Amino acid sequence: MERKVFVKLLGAGVLGMGLVPSAFAVDVFKRTNHKICEITWKKLCGKMASVYETDAFEYVKPTKRKPNVLIYGDSISIGYSSMVRKTLDGKATVIRLFxxxxxxxxxxxxxxxxxxxxFQPHLENGWDFKWDVIHFNVGLHDLKYLKGKNLNKKGKQVSSISEYKTNLDEICKYLKTEFPKAKLIFATTTPVPENAKGRFVGDSIKFNQAAIAVLENHPDIVINDIYAFTKPxxxxxxxxPGNVHYSALGSDKQGAEVSRIIAKYL
Structure with a gap:
């Protein structure tokens, strides 16, 4: 049976049940296939879950009944993503970057x-929703120094302050254009401890000051000052000593704070 004929007959059937045929057809032919999405997600994440030994990269099934939250960030955010998901369970679907x-x-x-x-239409029967909140951060990988691919204070800094400001401004414009209905929350960069490899103490402050200067031109973007929350x-x-990352306790505390900020905008 040709698809057009099938849809016509289906429409007649749902009319008899008091349903709107167009809405029913959309549900049948455009609904998300979460099995396909889960397989695709696992391929996209690759070995990230095993590398970081976390459940932050597990597939989460989005639902239209709850707001959808994206966590974008570096390995610090990978550390606290699980706590955010746990804290907001029942209130929001929390997905972190792959x-x-x-x-x-x-x-x-x-x-x-x-x-x-x-997402649809790129992935047939893929995700079909809009982000409600995007919590994002960049900076810790901008301020680091590399010699080749290795952290080395005698190497070259990944981004100058000027480059960082230009990039962050472009990011803000991109997010507003692509996700105009999403509430945007920018998290400041966490502190660099003494003797950190390839990073200098105090650079987080410089890059955070640069970020705040950029965000003055985007007053609708909320600032989550996780630097100030973490530093004490x-x-x-x-x-x-010398590690920019945090213990389970630290990540959980950061995750609870990130959840508190996000919850305000759900």
């Missing part, structure tokens, strides 16, 4: 890849 977000120059390509891989607890929450 990888470490990297520097500001990586943001738009990563977002495009997420959209092109997981750096010694208690840090993993070990």
């Amino acid at each position: 990888k470490n977000g990297g520097s500001s120059r990586d943001f738009i390509p990563n977002m495009d890849k997420l959209q092109d891989t997981m 607890n750096l010694k208690t929450w840090g993993k070990e």
